[in-house]
């Protein structure tokens with residue numbers, strides 16, 4: 001092992017919590033006795049600090065590819081380069097201590113307490129007890145578990161979601177620059193799953209690790225991924241691009257089928273209410289004369305008036321007909337009015353409208369203050385706008401299954417400059433958005 005193998009993968013900036021770039025350089029895996037390779041000549045660039053989701057049909061080689069990154073599975077050919085360092089021949093145990101690994105149900109050791117589970121890698125790295133204990137508590141806080149309550153429990157005394165959180169905490173224990181996740185949220189119910197996904201996004205916005213995650217769930221890939229790699233059998237890369245562009249422009253029928261129905265609707269989970277233009281509404285206050293409000297509403301050509309309380313929070317939404325039957329507007333709070341926060345996704349907004357059988361919803365901002373109306377029409381326009389901008393937008397990392405990649409690209413990657421590597425690959429091979 002050369003000296004360079006002894007450095008931490010994040011050694012460029014010790015203590016900094018940033019991810020490392022990963023380059024799979026024409027990686028192949030042949031299992032003994034198998035005719036076809038499980039992974040055939042895959043070249044994939046995973047940018048530092050990004051979340052890359054692997055999707056594809058069962059048996060297509062997602063897990064094999066993932067496990068070759070930490071060499072739980074040894075590649076039969078090709079190279080794995082992490083932050084410019086070729087780790088293909090590095091001591092496997094040492095490599096794995098620098099790469100967090102999360103599997104379904106957390107993969108916790110049942111006979112060890114939560115604290116011991118989380119402290120495993122720091123202990124192997126020779127940290128002293130006080131430092132490990134402090135780190136365990138810090139990580140439990142990070143994954144929203146109260147250290148005083150959970151640190152001494154055993155895995156069987158935890159819910160599925162809690163076990164999964166501890167699994168994430170354990171993977172992050174030694175602050176690795178790379179986190180590999182294999183179907184991490186596959187074993188929990190949909191609501192816990194959604195919560196864990198949201199937590200992972202929060203953690204990631206704080207830590208900016210490089211996360212590679214295998215999932216069966218395309219919606220999960222859209223929600224979590226900066227980039228999605230869609231694989232077919234033999235880990236053939238069919239498309240590698242942003243969720244927006246895969247939804248807007250699937251490479252072929254295979255990807256289309258994989259996305260499933262309602263690509264437009266899935267796109268709605270990518271946009272938030274505060275990103276679209278809201279319609280103005282006629283507003284009224286308790287104590288106003290209904291006839292005044294009605295004439296203002298008629299003047300503005302509106303159908304409904306929004307009644308706000310003193311803090312400008314919506315409490316009623318009155319139609320012309322309702323107004324015509326009233327004298328004075330009162331301060332009753334109608335719990336059935338469709339209200340949506342401006343940080344919600346357009347998908348949530350559409351849900352709210354559908355549940356209320358309404359063509360619009362009332363949008364509120366901080367402290368529930370009324371901001372305007374979102375309509376079904378706005379949501380529909382947002383789908384087509386997202387579609388158009390996704391088609392015209394930006395660059396994707398390199399991914400291909402072709403033969404040899406240019407030596408200039410490998411040299412550049414080994415020099416830790418993935419950007420150079422990318423231009424070299426692009427220059428000599430053209431873009432690979434299959």
Ligand SMILES: Nc1ncnc2c1ncn2[C@@H]1O[C@H](COP(=O)(O)OP(=O)(O)OP(=O)(O)O)[C@@H](O)[C@H]1O
Nearest residue numbers: 031032034038056057058059060061062063064065
């Ligand atoms: N240890 C092994 N020995 C022989 N063949 C294997 C081994 N592990 C996996 N395979 C084969 O390699 C191929 C890829 O398997 P892999 O587990 O990587 O797929 P996957 O895409 O992760 O599948 P799934 O989504 O079902 O988990 C499959 O055909 C599988 O049968």
